[in-house]
């Protein structure tokens with residue numbers, strides 16, 4: 001595994017997450033929640049395992065969307081409002097106890113960050129946004145065996 005570290009930070013710098021190595025997945029998502037959360041028309045996020053997280057600073061406020069998306073706690077900076085990362089709940093049994101974090105790729109402000117490997121919820125996609133080269137668009141959330149983390153032990 002690469003030993004390179006990267007730090008995602010909110011706008012004011014209080015809320016950060018530093019991770020080591022390469023992301024498990026990089027996902028472009030066009031869903032209504034990502035649009036409202038970011039204020040942009042899509043979100044690019046990446047997944048890291050808890051054992052890749054080397055540091056966190058700041059105390060985030062947690063927002064859980066509720067019934068529509070009960071398994072994700074979004075952590076945002078109460079001072080500047082950036083959502084830097086989120087924690088998936090419920091994957092631990094599939095990951096032999098590992099936790100999975102999502103991080104908003106924009107918060108790294110790193111143009112060398114790997115490009116998306118999945119394009120999802122394209123039914124919400126604005127018509128001027130093009131397909132990503134080599135990626136199949138998924139109109140909704142793909143089947144779990146498509147999106148599953150590499151460490152997952154599928155039934």
Ligand SMILES: [Zn+2]
Pocket residue numbers: 010011012013014015077078079080081082
């Ligand atoms: Zn902040």
Ligand SMILES: [Zn+2]
Pocket residue numbers: 029030031032033034035043121
């Ligand atoms: Zn989304």
